[in-house]
Amino acid sequence: MAVSSHYATTFFLIFVIALGVAGGQKNHLSAEDNKVLRNDYETLKDQFENFVKVQFGRLSEEVQQLKLKVQEQDLLLASCKSHFGREELDKQVVLNNGAKVGLETKSGLPRTCHEARLANPSLTSGVYWIDPDGQGVGEDPIQVTCDMSSGITFIGHNSESAINVGHCLDPGCYTRSIAYEASSRQISALIELSDECRQSIKYECFSAPLEFNEIAYSWWNDKNGQAQYYWSGNNNATHTCQCGIENSCVDSNVKCNCDSYAPSNLSDSGEITKKEDLPVSRLNFGRTSPEASSGIHTLGKLKCSGQRVVNGMPTSCTELWQIGHVLSGLYLIRGVSQVETVYCDFSKLPTSQGFQTWIGFTDVKSSPVxxxxxxxxxxxxxxxxxxxxxxxxxxxxxxxxxxxxxxxxxxxxxxxxxxxxxxxxxxxxxxxxxxxxxxxxxxxxxxxxxxxxxxxxxxxxxxxxxxxxxxxxxxxxxxxxxxxxxxxxxxxxxx
Structure with a gap:
């Protein structure tokens, strides 16, 4: 009501001024008076236009906030319906923007796309919400892309497109940190749950070696920040690319095509398959200082598939976590010669210290002395x-x-x-x-x-x-x- 009243008052003032200006000749207003009225008219007009712009901006912001609130309510409603069993287990919830929320089950969101596919093979590929570190513990669910034909989970990042490293001379003078569309905890949980994970790296080069004269000019950093010099496979003990693994490099004396330092367009492509090193956290390149040289990197999404299989009675807290336990406490596991007791802290990940504490049995000795x-x-x-x-x-x-x-x-x-x-x-x-x-x-x-x-x-x-x-x-x-x-x-x- 206050805004409408303000609009009415403003329009009235402009109308009165316009009449005065238009009728200035008839009322025998002086030229000076006409000039003043016109200036006042223009000033009020500008003020009104600015006011309308500000109000429109505020209204747009409020509309956007309301859209976000609606999306949050959709998610909350979906969760509530799942917990109270008011929907069939295979029903999907869709946000206002059309993105699929995920497969809701009696135990909550699936932890991987593989789990979602097992629960409902009829699901189509697309964007889903999953919760790798477990429903009700750890961090919030994450949004991922699921290939439901294979159950592969894809996590994107900010460096998926081809990026030119520019020109610089020193080792690692170009560096780029990789920001993923999920937290490090959720990514670590996904990797622990999956049977295998991999990530592709491609480097297109022109007179831009990865290594030259036994000096490493380029490397990538693993999930712990450690420098790695292998560009394909799972052998991090030596510098090599896919062509080096296959013995098909353009120069048989080097392990990567780019290392030949040939003045021609070359490339090295491969997939990192060592789960313990993934995901790639940073890319570093160098020796592209000549104007004619160039280097372009492309880093693929992190993709994880399959799931660790636990046969029979679990033998550790890790296996209990893999089959879905999230409540911290004392558990019985299969020991070397008898059933043993462990304390599992499921607020942590299996790779964290204190995740499992071995309690044992009467007169226990973890190792003899x-x-x-x-x-x-x-x-x-x-x-x-x-x-x-x-x-x-x-x-x-x-x-x-x-x-x-x-x-x-x-x-x-x-x-x-x-x-x-x-x-x-x-x-x-x-x-x-x-x-x-x-x-x-x-x-x-x-x-x-x-x-x-x-x-x-x-x-x-x-x-x-x-x-x-x-x-x-x-x-x-x-x-x-x-x-x-x-x-x-x-x-x-x-x-």
Whole structure:
């Protein structure tokens, strides 16, 4: 109402001024008055036009916001209908702009195009919403292109068209960061779920080598930012292109066509198939400084197909995640010889630290720790750590006989026992068990050839040190192995 009133007032003023201007001659207005009225008329006219433009811009912005709200409501409605079972499972939801939202199932959006295709083989290829890291956890769903004839998932980016690298001399002087149409977490989840992933790279060159005189002028960075110099296949140990793999390069002395440095139009095309390196995060090229030289790169979409198959009872949190579990907690898995317990943190990805914590079973030991060491000569140095000369057993390599120090490889309950014979006449022999330099037990012998012994169970943390310390007296052992020290892990701690 306020806007309409403002319009009416403005039109009225313009009309009055126009009448005044038009009738200025009849009313015997002076030329100066006519000039002033015309100026006022033009000023108000300009103000009115500006006002209309501003209001139109605001209205357009509000209309666009309303369209976005409608799209959001469409998505929310589709999700609600799916959760409450008000639609058939194979029904697709379509946004106002015509894009397909995705296949809604009882468990939510599919994680890959492969899953969507398995759930409904009648789906047609197009743009869909999927949620690789799991419904209700992680990040929001992503929009991808699905080839429903094969179940391949495509994720696009900002460098799919052919791009000229320009002219520069130094290695990697041209660099381009790749921005994908999905978050790194969702891409990583898709790759982990898929049986295989690949991404094509093409470089069209004219006197622009990728490598020359054993100097790499061009490379690409993998998902972790590491430089990679292979341009096809999955062997990242050497610089090569597809023609190098096939032994079909224009110059048999090089592994890439462009490396021939020939003054002619050449190209190298290939697909990176090593999943652990994908997706490509950056492209870097150089040595295109001569005016006649040129380099043009084209990077394909990331495409992933198939799905990891889990046969029988899962053996890890990764396999549980692959078959669709998203609720963090304790799970039973198939171990080496029996069923074991693990804690799965499904808020993380399988490649993240802490994704799986092994709980085990009663008296669990993730790996055994046993040692049994001896002396075969007398030890006469008081106030020192007792070293050992004979190793009967040292499973886990936690005992250093030369220093006489045992280092706990993991937290848990440990058992220790020592025994020996005194070599001291009319005096005491004290042998003390030390934990990180502090005395936790003492064994005593009161005379020559009398025995001493000690047993102990200790709760240790990873890195704790256990050793025997001769506080006084001497130890007898004339190649008879009277002095023995044993220890082993009883039960490992996990919390």
């Amino acid at each position: 046993f040692f049994y060491v001896q002396r075969n000569t007398d030890y006469l140095t008081a106030n020192s750590v007792v070293p050992f000369e004979v190793t009967k057993l040292n499973l886990g390599n936690a005992m250093n006989t030369a220093t006489g120090t045992f280092v706990a490889p993991r937290s848990g309950k440990y058992f220790f026992a020592l025994s020996g014979i005194s070599n001291s006449v009319d005096t005491y022999t004290y042998v003390r068990l030390q934990l990180n330099g502090e005395v936790v037990g003492t064994s005593l012998s009161t005379n020559l050839y009398l025995t001493f012994s000690l047993q102990s169970v200790l709760q240790l943390h990873t890195g704790d040190q256990i050793r025997l310390f001769l506080a006084a007296g001497t130890i007898h052992d004339n190649n008879q192995h009277f002095m023995n020290f044993v220890g082993f892990l009883i039960e490992e701690s996990f919390f």
